[in-house]
Amino acid sequence: MSLSVNITHHFDGFTLNAAFDAPAGVTALFGRSGAGKTTLVNAVAGLLRPDAGRITLKERVLLDSAAGTCLPPHKRRLGYVFQDARLFPHLSVAANLDYGTRYAPSDASAMSRDDIIDLLGLAPLLDRRPRHLSGGETQRVAIGRALLSRPEMLLMDEPLAALDATRKADILPYLERLKTAFNLPILYVSHALDEISRLADTLVLLSDGTVHSAGPIRTLLSDPALVPLLGVREAGAVIDAIVTEHASDGLTTLRIAAGDIYLPGVQAQVGDSVRVRIRAGDVIIARDRPRGLSSVNILPVTVMAVQMGDGPGAAIALDAAGDALLARITARSAHDLGLRVGMPCFAVLKATSVAQTSIGQHLT
Numbered sequence: 448m449s450l451s452v453n454i455t456h457h458f459d460g461f462t463l464n465a466a467f468d469a470p471a472g473v474t475a476l477f478g479r480s481g482a483g484k485t486t487l488v489n490a491v492a493g494l495l496r497p498d499a500g501r502i503t504l505k506e507r508v509l510l511d512s513a514a515g516t517c518l519p520p521h522k523r524r525l526g527y528v529f530q531d532a533r534l535f536p537h538l539s540v541a542a543n544l545d546y547g548t549r550y551a552p553s554d555a556s557a558m559s560r561d562d563i564i565d566l567l568g569l570a571p572l573l574d575r576r577p578r579h580l581s582g583g584e585t586q587r588v589a590i591g592r593a594l595l596s597r598p599e600m601l602l603m604d605e606p607l608a609a610l611d612a613t614r615k616a617d618i619l620p621y622l623e624r625l626k627t628a629f630n631l632p633i634l635y636v637s638h639a640l641d642e643i644s645r646l647a648d649t650l651v652l653l654s655d656g657t658v659h660s661a662g663p664i665r666t667l668l669s670d671p672a673l674v675p676l677l678g679v680r681e682a683g684a685v686i687d688a689i690v691t692e693h694a695s696d697g698l699t700t701l702r703i704a705a706g707d708i709y710l711p712g713v714q715a716q717v718g719d720s721v722r723v724r725i726r727a728g729d730v731i732i733a734r735d736r737p738r739g740l741s742s743v744n745i746l747p748v749t750v751m752a753v754q755m756g757d758g759p760g761a762a763i764a765l766d767a768a769g770d771a772l773l774a775r776i777t778a779r780s781a782h783d784l785g786l787r788v789g790m791p792c793f794a795v796l797k798a799t800s801v802a803q804t805s806i807g808q809h810l811t
């Protein structure tokens with residue numbers, strides 16, 4: 448286990464009482480505004496001393512309130528990337544990067560300065576001052592600086608929240624590469640499910656200061672009971688696919704376990720493995736194979752769970768030859784279709800509604 452956290456902390460009117468483990472890979476901390484994400488990550492970083500608890504990183508004790516141990520931030524071997532990059536405005540990019548090495552241990556590291564500059568595409572920026580960088584470039588420098596401290600884990604608190612959609616799309620592939628290049632565990636705070644769906648391996652769902660659920664991302668994102676917590680519009684499963692063809696009409700064929708699906712504008716190469724997020728609201732369910740339908744994506748599926756919501760909606764868990772899918776339909780439709788667990792039916796995915804940002808390189 449990379450990181451193990453079990454802490455309590457009280458603010459006036461808010462109590463954080465959270466325990467979770469972050470294994471290797473990217474662990475996303477997700478929750479509504481005020482759920483306690485930043486408080487939690489600040490406690491891990493050593494920027495906040497919680498009232499009580501224990502935090503370990505690869506067996507190293509960072510905090511043990513019972514034993515009176517609380518390492519200062521610079522001794523924790525954590526790299527922290529904030530939403531606002533916090534670069535030094537008077538220093539060049541190169542000097543900002545070098546600042547990251549201040550507390551870096553001298554022992555050998557898999558990450559050389561050149562590797563980090565290369566991975567994040569920083570070489571053309573080295574002589575510039577932060578005010579001459581775009582938002583995405585600024586965040587790449589901040590990530591580079593954090594990596595140069597040779598951390599044992601990277602903490603990222605809403606690193607893309609200040610970026611517009613285009614910049615966000617530019618930087619996500621860097622984060623995907625970072626994830627695998629250095630084999631560095633990452634604790635990633637975000638309330639954007641599209642980012643988390645692309646990057647995370649493990650999801651920790653925070654609600655009102657406690658961990659509501661935690662586990663592998665695929666399991667949690669396809670759990671119909673979690674739809675209200677994840678947000679009815681954004682909830683959706685992720686599936687792995689292989690790119691098999693780019694057709695001249697702009698559609699790309701992706702092979703998944705249940706067959707082929709066709710999506711527009713996929714950036715990956717033929718043969719690449721990609722992760723696709725299919726939002727529950729973009730999946731329609733039919734009892735019989737639909738005919739004369741404009742959608743080209745029709746998959747045979749089995750109903751795994753039917754979760755009626757408090758309102759007019761229902762979330763349906765589906766199995767597509769081993770891949771979990773989620774559909775959000777009206778409770779009335781679920782009732783009219785007579786959906787029951789074990790029932791075979793068809794899932795219809797509307798190709799054009801799968802956003803570009805929902806398709807990510809899956810490099811692991």
Ligand SMILES: Nc1ncnc2c1ncn2[C@@H]1O[C@H](COP(=O)(O)OP(=O)(O)OP(=O)(O)O)[C@@H](O)[C@H]1O
Pocket residue numbers: 458459461478479480481482483484485486487638
């Ligand atoms: N220094 C503080 N003093 C008092 N209350 C605080 C302090 N810091 C945070 N809180 C409160 O603790 C709760 C959790 O805040 P926190 O910033 O951890 O949430 P969050 O999930 O990161 O939210 P967001 O997504 O909006 O950043 C909120 O109710 C907040 O008002």
